[in-house]
Amino acid sequence: MSDNKGCSRRNFFKIAGALGAGPILFPANQAAEAQPEPGSPTPVRIPVRAFGRTGVKVSCLGLGGIFDITTNQLLLKQALRWGVTYWDTAESYVGGKSERGIGQFLKKYPQTRKEIFLVSKSTRYDPEGLSQYLAQSLQRTNTNYIDLYFLHGINSPSLLGKEARAWAERAKSQGKIKFIGFSAHSNMEDMLLAASKLGWIDGAMIRYDFRLMRSEKMRRAVDACSKAGIGLTAMKTQGKGSVAVDSEAELELASRFVKRGFTDAQARLKAVWEDPNIASICSQMANMTILMSNVAAALDRTKLTSEDRKLMDAFALETSGGYCAGCTSICEPAIGQAAPVGDIMRFLMYYNSYGEVEHARNCFAAIPIEVREKLETIDYSGAERLCPQKIKIAELVMRAVKTLG
Numbered sequence: 001m002s003d004n005k006g007c008s009r010r011n012f013f014k015i016a017g018a019l020g021a022g023p024i025l026f027p028a029n030q031a032a033e034a035q036p037e038p039g040s041p042t043p044v045r046i047p048v049r050a051f052g053r054t055g056v057k058v059s060c061l062g063l064g065g066i067f068d069i070t071t072n073q074l075l076l077k078q079a080l081r082w083g084v085t086y087w088d089t090a091e092s093y094v095g096g097k098s099e100r101g102i103g104q105f106l107k108k109y110p111q112t113r114k115e116i117f118l119v120s121k122s123t124r125y126d127p128e129g130l131s132q133y134l135a136q137s138l139q140r141t142n143t144n145y146i147d148l149y150f151l152h153g154i155n156s157p158s159l160l161g162k163e164a165r166a167w168a169e170r171a172k173s174q175g176k177i178k179f180i181g182f183s184a185h186s187n188m189e190d191m192l193l194a195a196s197k198l199g200w201i202d203g204a205m206i207r208y209d210f211r212l213m214r215s216e217k218m219r220r221a222v223d224a225c226s227k228a229g230i231g232l233t234a235m236k237t238q239g240k241g242s243v244a245v246d247s248e249a250e251l252e253l254a255s256r257f258v259k260r261g262f263t264d265a266q267a268r269l270k271a272v273w274e275d276p277n278i279a280s281i282c283s284q285m286a287n288m289t290i291l292m293s294n295v296a297a298a299l300d301r302t303k304l305t306s307e308d309r310k311l312m313d314a315f316a317l318e319t320s321g322g323y324c325a326g327c328t329s330i331c332e333p334a335i336g337q338a339a340p341v342g343d344i345m346r347f348l349m350y351y352n353s354y355g356e357v358e359h360a361r362n363c364f365a366a367i368p369i370e371v372r373e374k375l376e377t378i379d380y381s382g383a384e385r386l387c388p389q390k391i392k393i394a395e396l397v398m399r400a401v402k403t404l405g
């Protein structure tokens, strides 16, 4: 299964079938077995990739943790069993139920800790806030260290200053974190280009998908990080929009991929994995069906063809009006920074495209009340004129106020 000819549709579904047919439960003392017993069948393990200059190899598929993990322990067991050892959480996810769920699992299966590459994040960026949130994450996740700690959702390189660096060095020397980095939902290209020059950032998680990877600036930014030894994790790789846009190209894509033996969603993962600069894809996998489908895609070696890429490009162009590219340095200054346009577009994406209703509403509710109250009174026409995606910003902000407010 190493090339296009090598992985037939039959073989691909054989992978998925094998994943589904295996026993889901396994004894606690074998929870993270890395090697098969002599003579036993080879366990299914997804590929690993080097994470920048850290010297660590991470699973190419990461378990995104925006769901109630306290009631989903079986999923963690199965993820480990298939080699999905990169686990992503944050202090802000699901009111703490994401981190607590991981802590619950590690309390029961402490021997699995060394197998897991645990990522958590802070939405406070000052030294005091970082220390406070890190202490809370360690306590909730029932561990002594976080492998990779992110300043979460930052959109300005100014937040990666001397204070943050000194804090990171201290936390590393105390053994509380191994690596430091940031996550970015907007202005990702500028963040990556700035980080590549800093010399102390170990990793970054950015929105990255078949749409964004077409941009020359994004390719340059990813390449700069790769050269600087920064490990990169891609998130939101399905390239979903704030709203659905009817597209004939989508139907064509889906039919083509089904004939080739994989789904449209799996093709979008493949597009990102085919970029060797990306170490891991962080994917929300809140149920066994999505986990199995993504693991099957990670195991399948079928490459996308140039025709596949062409169709994906056509689809990206046809549906660009529903997709916010996160370039908030363009639209937000045009309205005097009166509203977090990029964030609102993202919350609509959670709501409309991912079905994450509660998460979308919680995020929207975190916008300061004085900003929310003025959202309907702002003139967005200047921002709309500048938006490269031609998004109907005013219309969508009104929609967000109605559905998420």
Ligand code: SF4
Residues within 6 Å of the ligand: 323, 324, 325, 326, 327, 328, 329, 330, 331, 332, 341, 342, 345, 386, 387, 388, 389, 390, 391, 393
């Ligand atoms: S609304 Fe348009 S300009 Fe603003 S971040 Fe989204 S794509 Fe960029």
